[in-house]
Amino acid sequence: MESLILVLVGVLVAVATYLILSKQLLRVILGTAVLSHAAHLLILTMGGLKKGDVPLLGESEGPYTDALPQALILTAIVISFAVTAFVLVLGYRAYKTNGSGNFDEMRGTPDE
Amino acid sequence: MNNFLLLPIIIPFFFGMILMFGQKNLKYQRTFSLLGIGIALISAISLLIKVKNDGIQKVTFGNWPVPFGITMVSDMVSVLLVTTTLLIAFFVVWYGFGSITKERERFFYYPGIMFILTGVNGAFTTGDIFNLFVFFEVLLMASYLLIVLGGEKGQLKGSIKYILINVISSALFVITVAFLYSVVGTLNMADIAVKIAEVNQPGIVTVIAVLFLMVFGLKAAIFPLYFWLPTSYASAPIPVLTLFGALLTKVGIYAITRTYTLFFVHDLSYTHDLLMALAIATIIAGCIGALAYFDIKLIIIYNIVIAVGVILFGVSQMNEASLKGAMFYLVHDMLIKAALFMLIGIIIYITGTSDLRKMGGLMKKYPTLGWFYLIAAFGLAGIPPLSGFVGKLLIAQGGFEAGSMWSSIFILASSLLVLLSVIRIFLYAFWGEEKATTGTVDKKIYKTLFVPTVLLVLITVAYGVGAEWITPFMDDAAKLLYDPSIYIDAVMKED
Numbered sequence: 001m002e003s004l005i006l007v008l009v010g011v012l013v014a015v016a017t018y019l020i021l022s023k024q025l026l027r028v029i030l031g032t033a034v035l036s037h038a039a040h041l042l043i044l045t046m047g048g049l050k051k052g053d054v055p056l057l058g059e060s061e062g063p064y065t066d067a068l069p070q071a072l073i074l075t076a077i078v079i080s081f082a083v084t085a086f087v088l089v090l091g092y093r094a095y096k097t098n099g100s101g102n103f104d105e106m107r108g109t110p111d112e
Numbered sequence: 113m114n115n116f117l118l119l120p121i122i123i124p125f126f127f128g129m130i131l132m133f134g135q136k137n138l139k140y141q142r143t144f145s146l147l148g149i150g151i152a153l154i155s156a157i158s159l160l161i162k163v164k165n166d167g168i169q170k171v172t173f174g175n176w177p178v179p180f181g182i183t184m185v186s187d188m189v190s191v192l193l194v195t196t197t198l199l200i201a202f203f204v205v206w207y208g209f210g211s212i213t214k215e216r217e218r219f220f221y222y223p224g225i226m227f228i229l230t231g232v233n234g235a236f237t238t239g240d241i242f243n244l245f246v247f248f249e250v251l252l253m254a255s256y257l258l259i260v261l262g263g264e265k266g267q268l269k270g271s272i273k274y275i276l277i278n279v280i281s282s283a284l285f286v287i288t289v290a291f292l293y294s295v296v297g298t299l300n301m302a303d304i305a306v307k308i309a310e311v312n313q314p315g316i317v318t319v320i321a322v323l324f325l326m327v328f329g330l331k332a333a334i335f336p337l338y339f340w341l342p343t344s345y346a347s348a349p350i351p352v353l354t355l356f357g358a359l360l361t362k363v364g365i366y367a368i369t370r371t372y373t374l375f376f377v378h379d380l381s382y383t384h385d386l387l388m389a390l391a392i393a394t395i396i397a398g399c400i401g402a403l404a405y406f407d408i409k410l411i412i413i414y415n416i417v418i419a420v421g422v423i424l425f426g427v428s429q430m431n432e433a434s435l436k437g438a439m440f441y442l443v444h445d446m447l448i449k450a451a452l453f454m455l456i457g458i459i460i461y462i463t464g465t466s467d468l469r470k471m472g473g474l475m476k477k478y479p480t481l482g483w484f485y486l487i488a489a490f491g492l493a494g495i496p497p498l499s500g501f502v503g504k505l506l507i508a509q510g511g512f513e514a515g516s517m518w519s520s521i522f523i524l525a526s527s528l529l530v531l532l533s534v535i536r537i538f539l540y541a542f543w544g545e546e547k548a549t550t551g552t553v554d555k556k557i558y559k560t561l562f563v564p565t566v567l568l569v570l571i572t573v574a575y576g577v578g579a580e581w582i583t584p585f586m587d588d589a590a591k592l593l594y595d596p597s598i599y600i601d602a603v604m605k606e607d
Binding site for chain 2: 020025028032035036038039040042043045046047048068069072075076079080082083086087090091093094097098106
């Protein structure tokens with residue numbers, strides 16, 4: 001099971017890399033979103049995908065799945081939400097100010 | 113009281129929250145931000161004295177036993193950096209009164225600074241690798257706000273690059289933590305060190321070490337991961353640039369130092385040789401940049417890159433002299449970079465340009481500014497009584513002891529290029545004929561800019577001249593970095 005998910009993570013990272021290297025700002029932002037998906041899936045996988053019950057004490061006798069990676073993912077998800085929201089608004093502002101969402105127009109030092 | 117070590121983190125956070133209210137009232141914003149940093153600085157200094165007298169301080173949240181809760185650890189390394197951070201922030205905020213525009217001040221500039229301080233101090237103090245990631249995000253989010261605040265065209269360009277590169281490096285950080293967790297099964301730094309020592313660093317741990325070097329190297333701007341730094345930093349307003357240049361890359365350096373002296377100490381021939389090669393390449397890249405430009409902001413920004421290389425070279429040698437030198441140089445560099453950015457901010461304010469070719473002859477009207485700039489420049493290059501000397505001396509000594517003779521000689525030689533790059537500013541801006549300037553100089557504003565700058569330059573001079581009083585603190589820090597068991601024992605022992 002782990003190998004399958006790891007291949008999926010690999011595909012996600014490859015897609016993210018491809019998108020991040022493109023010229024359109026929106027594609028780059030999509031790329032970072034895909035990259036964070038890959039990272040979150042990887043934490044879950046690296047915690048181990050052994051069969052176990054949901055980590056709720058009242059529900060069963062156990063054994064439970066590892067609860068720590070789930071807490072880490074939850075933290076990482078809200079952080080990447082916040083950052084993505086910020087970057088999207090920033091992209092919108094840059095589009096309005098520069099009149100384009102293309103990275104070719106954003107080269108060079110500010111004073112050149 | 114054991115929670116004492118949290119004060120330098122909680123106080124800026126608290127003041128950041130109350131500064132979110134009353135955003136239009138500038139008097140309130142200014143007094144309370146200075147007050148907050150002042151109180152935090154006092155608590156940091158008393159913590160420094162406490163750590164010096166009683167050894168490492170730690171607290172685990174919620175009274176959980178050590179590897180299970182989040183531990184905050186204040187050892188000599190982190191408390192020195194926390195104190196320096198707050199000291200610099202105090203002067204930068206003061207300097208900002210004359211430099212930052214009123215519109216920016218009204219839109220959460222001060223809360224931004226408070227939250228960046230929370231993040232930086234938290235990152236220096238935490239003893240948990242995932243908590244380090246969270247504090248990184250706290251300081252990065254605040255820095256995104258500060259770099260883009262104002263929304264000028266150049267700022268938007270610079271900040272998009274800055275933010276994207278940091279989003280990617282954060283994702284890499286999460287990935288690296290996932291790998292580390294799957295190998296050692298713990299997140300507490302001391303516990304990770306114990307577990308890695310138990311399995312004696314197999315190949316996979318070395319891979320994780322290199323991944324960590326990539327993640328933190330992106331934050332610290334080492335070669336070949338420094339490319340984003342010059343253009344994005346140059347777009348920020350001067351006080352923000354000062355704060356970034358003095359603090360943010362240093363958090364990356366601290367994280368590399370911590371991981372490479374605590375976790376990955378069992379296969380030095382690979383990881384630390386790689387670190388040394390990258391450090392030297394970083395210095396070369398920085399020197400080329402510092403000499404190539406006529407823009408004074410970019411010259412000092414490339415000097416950050418050079419200093420990153422010098423400090424990491426000290427870390428890579430892994431003996432007591434070089435680690436002590438690295439600590440000395442790290443604190444020196446935070447202070448001197450802040451002072452230099454503030455000085456060039458004044459020059460830009462007077463001349464209205466950051467192009468060296470358009471300025472000249474400032475010495476006639478502003479002699480004190482000129483001489484203080486010269487002192488700061490000599491301090492940066494490491495001329496003996498000033499602050500950069502002891503650190504570089506110890507780093508070179510450590511390099512010779514560890515047998516890397518040619519690279520140590522190279523470190524010493526690079527000081528000449530550093531000196532040349534900053535003296536070029538002095539020659540162009542202060543000597544020569546006076547040129548027509550576009551800047552308008554208001555006596556009152558000039559004074560607000562000048563006083564904190566001069567005080568900070570004097571502190572760097574005192575740091576160099578009073579090296580004898582600072583040495584005991586640095587000795588403790590170097591011992592701690594050299595021998596990870598001190599840190600591990602202090603954290604793992606039962607209260």
